[in-house]
Amino acid sequence: MTSPAASIDITKDTLPKLTSLPIINIGPYLHDHDKAGRLCVSAALHAACLEYGFFYLDISEYVDPSEPEELTKLARQFFELPQEEKEKISLQHQDYARGYQRLKENVTNGKADNHEAIDFYRPVENPDKTKPLWGENQWPTAIPGFREKYERWIEKMKKLGVIVMEAMAVGLGCTPEEWEDFKSKIDDSFWVMRIIGYPPLPNAFDGFSCGAHRDYGCLTFLYTDPTKGALEVFLREPGLVIQATPGLPPGETVEEGTWIKADPIPGCVVCNIGDMWETWTNGLYRSTLHRVIHRGTNYRVSIPFFFEPNFDAVVQPLPAALRLQDGDSKVFDDYGLWHHDEEHKLAEKRYHPIVYGEFLKKKVGGNFAGSGGGKYS
Ligand SMILES: O=C(O)CCC(=O)C(=O)O
Ligand SMILES: [Fe+2]
Secondary structure, three states: OOOHHHHOOOOOOOOOOOOOOOEEEOHHHHOOOOHHHHHHHHHHHHHHHHHOOEEEEEOOOOOOOHHHHHHHHHHHHHHOOOHHHHHOOEHHHOOOOOEEEOOOOOEEOOEEOOOEEEEEEOOOOOOOOOOOOOOOOOOOOOOOOHHHHHHHHHHHHHHHHHHHHHHHHHHHOOOHHHHHHHHOOOOOEOOEEEEEEEOOOOOOOOOOOEEEEOOOOOEEEEEEOOOOOOEEEEEEEEEEEOOOOOOOOOOOOOOEEEEEEOOOOOOEEEEEEOHHHHHHOOOOOOOOOEEEOOOOOOOEEEEEEEEOOEOOOEEOOOHHHHHHOOHHHEEEOOOOOEEEOOOOOOOOOOOOOEEHHHHHHHHHOOOOOOOOOOOOO
16 A cells, blocks of 8 residues: 555554644645645644544634634624524524524533534525424524625635545545545535534533533534633543543543643644544544533633535445554565455454434434433433
8 A cells, every 4th residue: 555544653552642632734735736745744634533533733824814713703793692682593493403502502411511502504405494404504694794704614614624534535545546435425514513602611510611522423623712721632541540520421431541621723723533534444543522611701712613424425434444454464475574465354344334414313303402402412
């Protein structure tokens, strides 16, 4: 194989973990000529996904910082509106997924999250709000420019999603033909965008700003205002057993590892992979726990864009990932050199195929309908 993934020997046990996430500049993938630069980016993405499932993506060559800054201003204007005005676009007027959710309406791991938000999904043909996820997006009308500016951002993030997916496919060792097939699963992304507002956590609050969860999709591009100390990422560190952590998903009261802060870095979005990448890589890349604890005094705004597979995409382990895991096919020849035995079986698939839309319906269907659900429950 000729991919960077194959030529770099990254073994999880030998590299020390950084205490802050790696920064990867997507720039070379924006320029046609920079082949060597692209390979470096792909190798860095592969290493970051093996080790952390999280990284900073430097997009300063792709977006002007004034653009997302303007979005956070618009978001603040919305969250400052009287509650009745915000409720006009409540998700209860639609499919219970698209629209505004009031403070503490979202529940993660059984506890109310101390945030409010507006959720948008890819628009669908023939919307029908009685069908799960099939309603219409609800845009605030009281704030001039809101919809146009956010729609411009959505277009940019969708394009960025395809660019980063290609860079990651190369890093994983996909052939160009395999990438074409893979691309057909993500080229009409059933994206989600959330605009989240976090008041400071009250001292006695029994819960989090956003409880510990893994994102369930493909790639998250998280833009946040400059607030520090809020987002935390769980770094798995085998052997390092931390105390039981309240608020972890059920059955995960103790994890081996540590929480690190992922403060915003100018020019970057925080990027993480979700459960779909875990399936595509047959568990080689893991979807990583994260949470938000905002104890500052300000009102924090974040705008995660979730670049997801196509609604009808079948998601299953990719051949490139199975090749990387195929310990069995590395056989020694008569000279003691190992080579791939093409007739040997690839690694066994440990993840079952999933139709993304079906999986998504199970995740969000019925949430917020007074049933105490939530995006991450
Ligand atoms: O607001 C943040 O920093 C993170 C939000 C998040 O993890 C999510 O919406 O999935
Ligand atoms: Fe998340």
